[in-house]
Structures are given as C-alpha cells and as structure tokens.
Amino acid sequence: MTVPAPPQFKSVTDRPWAALLALCVGFFMILVDMSIVAVAQPEIMEALHAGVNGIVWVSSAYLLTYAVPLLIAGRLGDKFGPKNVYQVGLVVFTLASIWCGLAGSIGELIAARAVQGIGAALITPQTMALVTRIFPPERRGAAMGVWGTVAGVATLVGPLLGGILTDNLGWEWIFFINVPVGAVGLVLAATLVPQVETHDHRFDWIGVILSGLGLTALVFGVQEGQTYHWAAWIWVLIAVGVALMGLFLLWEARTRTEALVPLSLFRERNFSLCNVGITSMGFAVSGSMIPLMFFLQFVGGMSPTRSALMMVPMAVLTGVCSPIVGRILDRVHPRNIISTGLAGYAIATGLLGWLMTPSTPVWQLLIPTCLMGLSSACIWAPLAATATRNLPWSDAGAGAGVYNTTRMIGSVVGTAAIGALMMTLLADKLPGMNAAASEGSKVHRLPEVVFGVHVREGFASAMGQSLFLGAAVLVVGAIATLFLVRPDHQGSPRGAA
Structure with a gap:
C-alpha cells in the first residue's frame, strides 16, 4: 500500500539548496571518518602499544555504536525535530573527535570512538529526512544527486586524507581535523537549516x-x-x-502504540526493494576495500597515500556524474538507472578481482575503478531518493533510520564475510601466511614476507578471488531492483510500465 504525499507541497524554506549544503558538511564528516582510520592503524598500534585485536576494536566500536542506534535516531528526529537532533549529533561527534586525538591508551581510544559512533548515528537519518521535507517530490532526485556526490566522494576521500595527515602530522590529526569541520557545520546548520513540523510520537x-x-x-x-x-x-x-x-x-x-519501525513501510514496494539494493552495495563496498588495499600495498608496494590515490578517478567520476544522474532520475524509470548501476558495479568488482595479479600494469586497474565511479553515481543517491519518495512525511525519520540501518548491517556482514573468505583463501594458497598475518608484531612486516614470486602470486590470488563474493551479492541487488515501480511527482506509483 502506498501513502500519497500531500497534494500541495509547501516549502519550509526559500533556500532549500543552502540548507542542503549545510547538512552535507556534517554528513561528509561522518562518512570520511568511517574510512580515514584504516591507513593510520599501524601508527596507532605503535603509538599506543596495542595489539591487532585492540586496533580492530577501534573500527568495530565505531561501527557498532553507529549501526545500533540508527533506528532510534530516526524516530528521535520525528519527535524532537531533525534539525535539533542533527545539531546534537554534530556536538557529540566533534567533542568525541577531540577525545580520540587526546587518547593515551587503546582502551580510551576505543571508548572515544564508540561515542563518535553515537554522534554519527544521530546525524545520518536526519539528512535524508530533511531532504524529504524541504524539497518537493519532483526536485528530490536532483537534491539526492548532491547528497550522493557527498556520499560517494567522502567514502573515497577518507583513506587519502588519512594517509596525508598521518604521514605529515601524526595519527591524532585524523581526528583533530573534525573539530573545525564540526564547528562550521554547527554554524551553517543553525543559520541555514529550517525547523520543520514534528510529530509527538510515543516512544516504543x-x-x-x-x-x-x-x-x-x-x-x-x-x-x-x-x-x-x-x-x-x-x-x-x-x-x-x-x-x-x-x-x-x-x-x-x-x-x-506507535511502533519504532512501522512495518507498513515495507508494504511500499520501492522502499523494500531499495533496502535490498543498499544492503548489497554496503556489503560489497565495505568488504572489498580490505583486500584491495592489501593488494595495492603488499603486492604493489605502494604507500598508504599512494594506494589511496588509486581511488581518486573513482571519486572524481562519482562526484561529477551524481548531480547529472539526479536530474535524469526525475524523468526516467528508476530501475533503468539503479539496476544498471548495481550490475555495472558487480562487473567492475569481478573484473578488478580478475586483474589483481603481480604482473598487471597499474593503468589496467584504473579501468574497473573508473567503472565503479560511474556505477556509484547511479546507485547511492538514486536508491535513497527512490526509497523515500513515497513514504508519508510523519514516517520520514523512521524510514531513513531503517534504510541506513540496513546499509550499515550490509557493511558489517560484508566486511566479516569477505574478510573470512580472504583469510581462508590465504590459508589454502599460502599455509604459513595466515598465521603470520594474525600476529600483531608481524602485520606491519608483511611486505617483507611477500617477496618470492610464488608467495606474491598466491597472496594476490587470494585477495582477488575474495572480491568475487562482493560481486555475487551485487548481482542479487541488481536483480531485486529490476522490480522497482515508477513513482509520479505526487508520490504515487504509476506501475511498472
């Protein structure tokens, strides 16, 4: 069952694009922080005298406290106002970033990262909910195109920025950099983001x-x-x-009483199918970055900064194409864009896995990464816009919370599943490598271990083949989104034709 939007849309601001820009500042910051830590992990391990398990928890704590409260955060936005909850999230995230940079032990850093995750969970659903409320249906595709540009670029800027800051200023600055960004985001939100109608929900x-x-x-x-x-x-x-x-x-x-997650959301066909699509994308993207970076650094001999530079063409293409795709989305069937994008990303991921050998020239690796950039522009923003377009305004926050929660769960499962497959393949192809890679004192010496031709080929093969799992899950997402229906500008579906 589809709930139509109000027939007369009345904007709560005459500067919707300025409000969107303000929201993108905080959204960009929290997305960058999801990946910026990866390249600094060896430095953190040495500085805080931590083991591998402690370093894993630096990322796991953030991921857990980000994923778990998302459902609650969406409802909080509905009840207390998305602008207010967004600003509280910015404050929490910024103060926790200072704590991260000042941490003197691995336990303290893990605790600070957990608080950071709570701030990120408060911010994320409010951005989508506010876009739904300040833009009319016929302009949400273009607005989500900008949102998608930020999402696509931020997830790729993280490793590059982390490498540059760690190499030149120290690992603490990957957290301190959030302080001025958070301050600017608070000022912009206070002046540019409007207050919108709230709904006095009972809390479940x-x-x-x-x-x-x-x-x-x-x-x-x-x-x-x-x-x-x-x-x-x-x-x-x-x-x-x-x-x-x-x-x-x-x-x-x-x-x-009022449910935390209105199950009626899933009666809306596009919302359900878009959740399948974003789960498959989260699975593949988060899980595939680990073997790719291992290959570039341990087989290709690249520094963290240089390996991150390999992602720049992908980021540029995503950033340039997302606004264009957003404008097209308002005029064409969403399945034509979304399913094509997911299929393209699946092909690119499989091709990248096939090309990951010690003898592959660097320029050949750029072919699938460029295809990933083009495909990403057809996935992130179009999926979000299509998922939320037909939802009733009173459930915008809950819908955004559910959508982002499925994305995060997909990321968690993808990281674990592809990581497990990667280690299994290593144990099969290089029996001694799996044990060496599990010892904290050996991890940073892995490039010395990967020296002989046989070892290099076996390691590269394990990394490449682990990407095929992400490609297979993306195919599932591409098939599911073939069944999307086309909404009209008033929020009700026209049917499949």
Whole structure:
C-alpha cells in the first residue's frame, strides 16, 4: 500500500539548496571518518602499544555504536525535530573527535570512538529526512544527486586524507581535523537549516531494547567471528541476535502504540526493494576495500597515500556524474538507472578481482575503478531518493533510520564475510601466511614476507578471488531492483510500465 504525499507541497524554506549544503558538511564528516582510520592503524598500534585485536576494536566500536542506534535516531528526529537532533549529533561527534586525538591508551581510544559512533548515528537519518521535507517530490532526485556526490566522494576521500595527515602530522590529526569541520557545520546548520513540523510520537521502549540488544549481538558476532575463529559461543551470540530481532519484528507487528519501525513501510514496494539494493552495495563496498588495499600495498608496494590515490578517478567520476544522474532520475524509470548501476558495479568488482595479479600494469586497474565511479553515481543517491519518495512525511525519520540501518548491517556482514573468505583463501594458497598475518608484531612486516614470486602470486590470488563474493551479492541487488515501480511527482506509483 502506498501513502500519497500531500497534494500541495509547501516549502519550509526559500533556500532549500543552502540548507542542503549545510547538512552535507556534517554528513561528509561522518562518512570520511568511517574510512580515514584504516591507513593510520599501524601508527596507532605503535603509538599506543596495542595489539591487532585492540586496533580492530577501534573500527568495530565505531561501527557498532553507529549501526545500533540508527533506528532510534530516526524516530528521535520525528519527535524532537531533525534539525535539533542533527545539531546534537554534530556536538557529540566533534567533542568525541577531540577525545580520540587526546587518547593515551587503546582502551580510551576505543571508548572515544564508540561515542563518535553515537554522534554519527544521530546525524545520518536526519539528512535524508530533511531532504524529504524541504524539497518537493519532483526536485528530490536532483537534491539526492548532491547528497550522493557527498556520499560517494567522502567514502573515497577518507583513506587519502588519512594517509596525508598521518604521514605529515601524526595519527591524532585524523581526528583533530573534525573539530573545525564540526564547528562550521554547527554554524551553517543553525543559520541555514529550517525547523520543520514534528510529530509527538510515543516512544516504543520495548522496541528500543529488543532492537538494540538484537543488533548488538548480531553485529558483534559477525564482526568478531573471524577474530575468535568462529567459536561456538560466537554462533550462539549470532543466534541470540537473530532471535531477538525476530521478537522485535513480532512486537512491532503486534504493538498497539506507535511502533519504532512501522512495518507498513515495507508494504511500499520501492522502499523494500531499495533496502535490498543498499544492503548489497554496503556489503560489497565495505568488504572489498580490505583486500584491495592489501593488494595495492603488499603486492604493489605502494604507500598508504599512494594506494589511496588509486581511488581518486573513482571519486572524481562519482562526484561529477551524481548531480547529472539526479536530474535524469526525475524523468526516467528508476530501475533503468539503479539496476544498471548495481550490475555495472558487480562487473567492475569481478573484473578488478580478475586483474589483481603481480604482473598487471597499474593503468589496467584504473579501468574497473573508473567503472565503479560511474556505477556509484547511479546507485547511492538514486536508491535513497527512490526509497523515500513515497513514504508519508510523519514516517520520514523512521524510514531513513531503517534504510541506513540496513546499509550499515550490509557493511558489517560484508566486511566479516569477505574478510573470512580472504583469510581462508590465504590459508589454502599460502599455509604459513595466515598465521603470520594474525600476529600483531608481524602485520606491519608483511611486505617483507611477500617477496618470492610464488608467495606474491598466491597472496594476490587470494585477495582477488575474495572480491568475487562482493560481486555475487551485487548481482542479487541488481536483480531485486529490476522490480522497482515508477513513482509520479505526487508520490504515487504509476506501475511498472
């Protein structure tokens, strides 16, 4: 069932594009922070005398506290106003960034990163919800094109910026750089982002507890499974997480008060299918960056900064093409763009895995990465715009929360699954390598280990073949989005034709 938007759209601001720019500042910052830490991990390990498990938790803590509160954060925006919740999230994120940079131990850094994740969770759903409320339906595609440009570029700028800051100023500055950005974002939000109508929702505390515990158990189990060699208690934890999420869905279906996640959202066909698409994209992108960076640095001999530079053509193409695709989206069937984009990204990922050999020239690797950039422009913003276009305004925050939660869960599962496959392939092709890579004192010496021709070829093969899993999941997303229907400018679908 589709709920139509109001017939007369009345804008709450005469400067919607300025408001969007203000929102993009905070959104850009939190997306950069998801990837900026990766290239600084060896420096952090040495400076804080940490082991590999501690360094893994620097990323895992952020991922957990980002993913789990997203459902709650979307509802908070509906109840207290997305502008207000967005500003609170910026303050939390910026102060936590200062704490990260000043951390004197690995435990303190992990705690600070966990607080950062909470700030990011408060920010993320408000950006999509505000775009839905300040732009009329016929202009949301173009607006989401700008949003998609920011999303695509930020996820690629992170490693490059992290390499430059770590090489020249020290690892602390990958966090301190957020302070001026956060301050500018707060000023712009206060002056340019309008207050919008709120809805006095009753808060579903049982739903909050069930979803929080269920997602925490599920995400932790998947994220840490490889670290603990998939011990029996990990599988029990995952099973508990799945059971709690099942109870959560049952509660949401039966609750007589306002549900944390209105299951009626999934009666809207495009919303459901777009969630499948964004989950597949999160799975492939987050999981594939690990073997790609390992290949470029350990087989290609590149520095962290230089390996990140390989992603620049992809970022440029995404940034240039996203606004163009956004304008086209308002005039064509969304499946033509989205399914083509997901299929293109799947082909590019598979091609990249096939090309990852020690003898492959660098210029050949740029072919699939450029295709990834073009495909990304057809995925991030079009998926978000299509997912939210038909949702009722009162559920805009909840819809954004659900959408971003599925993206994050896809990222967590993709990182764990592709990482597990990568280590399995290493153990098969190079029996001694898997053990060496698991020892904290050996990780930064891996380029010395990858020396002989046989070892280099085996390592490259393991990295390349692990990308095929991401490509296969993207094919599932491409097939699902073939069944999208075309909405009209008033928010009701025209049908498949």
